[in-house]
Amino acid sequence: MLWYNAWLETRWRFLIGLALLLCSVVATVLLYPQLLKLIPLAPTNGSGELAQKIRESVELLRQYRGYVWSKWFGDNLLKMATLFAILLGTGGVLSGRAAMFTLSMPISRSRLLGIRAATGLAELFILVFIPSLFIPLLSPAIRQSYGVGTVLIHSACVFVVAAAFFGMTLLLSTIFSDVWRPLLIALAIAVVIGIHDEIFYRQPYTVFRVMSGESYFRGGQMPWGGLLLSAIVSAVMYYGAVAKLARRDF
Numbered sequence: 001m002l003w004y005n006a007w008l009e010t011r012w013r014f015l016i017g018l019a020l021l022l023c024s025v026v027a028t029v030l031l032y033p034q035l036l037k038l039i040p041l042a043p044t045n046g047s048g049e050l051a052q053k054i055r056e057s058v059e060l061l062r063q064y065r066g067y068v069w070s071k072w073f074g075d076n077l078l079k080m081a082t083l084f085a086i087l088l089g090t091g092g093v094l095s096g097r098a099a100m101f102t103l104s105m106p107i108s109r110s111r112l113l114g115i116r117a118a119t120g121l122a123e124l125f126i127l128v129f130i131p132s133l134f135i136p137l138l139s140p141a142i143r144q145s146y147g148v149g150t151v152l153i154h155s156a157c158v159f160v161v162a163a164a165f166f167g168m169t170l171l172l173s174t175i176f177s178d179v180w181r182p183l184l185i186a187l188a189i190a191v192v193i194g195i196h197d198e199i200f201y202r203q204p205y206t207v208f209r210v211m212s213g214e215s216y217f218r219g220g221q222m223p224w225g226g227l228l229l230s231a232i233v234s235a236v237m238y239y240g241a242v243a244k245l246a247r248r249d250f
Contacts, residue, residue, distance in 0.1 A: 002112065006119035010088055014123040017084040021131040024076050029138040032067055064144045065217075068135060073154040074212040081128050082211075085162040086186040088120040089169030090179055109245045113174070117238060120166055128159045154213045157227065161211035164230045165190060167237030174244040 060066035132155045139146045165186065172182035197206040209215075210226030 002115045003119060006116050009091060009116075010120060010123060013084065013087045014127065017080065017087070017127050018130070021077070021080055021127055022134065024080065025072065025131040025134045026138065028068070028072050028076060029135060030142060032064065032144065033142050035061060035067070064139070064146065065150075068146055069154070069212070069214075069217045072132070072135065073158065073217075074214065077128065077132065077155075077158055078208060078211055081124070081158050081162040082165050082190050083187075084127055085124050085166040086169045086183065086190065088123055089166040089173065089186070090183045091173055110242045113170075113242055113245055117167075117170055117241075120170070121163060124162060124166055125159055128162065129155045153216060153222070157213035157216070157223065158211055160227045160234075161207065161230045164233045164237070167234040167241070171237045171241040171244065174241045 060070045129152075132151045133148070135151055136146045136148050168189065169182050169186040172185055176182050193207050197208045205223065205226045207226075210223045210230065213223065215221050215223045
């Protein structure tokens, strides 16, 4: 029953996210031939940091592997996984008309929150991995290929970091009883992190560069330090949420 209640609470966020990501990955793959025709028109002259970034982007797009990493794992999936990790974490067990009834059931609050967290993480896992696996399936349609192993590695990086955003929102949802404050605070934090990463984009271990698996893409090495830190943050946020819910009076 608890699993079913958690599914009912999050199902529309999950289903909408899955539909959007599936449409996005199909468009990402099928538009590559058209983008190849536009690459010769891109300006590559000039000096300065902006011109350097344009040249780097153009070089990435010339190869299918670089295009997929740049447009999917480093952009579309990264942003949408962060957004839906926050949306799935919002609500927790305190919001909704049935919240007091659920908390009054003969079950520990830690188990109740654990089921809610496990449901959200399972949905997030599906949102990250299933659409990404369409890349090797659709690539032959445009006479390209992409390895399943590479998809799994990059998807794992996205999932681990996105899980930290999920844990943060879950913690905020045990502090605030409404839906909007956890959502808006988590989104604001994500935006600040994105701005920071854009300013310091040459640093190897900024949050979203770890999330995209850039070090693996460029040098064949996984960002183990950043992934481990993200997993620790997720665990700390979860146990913080359990402790906060256990001490809260209603």
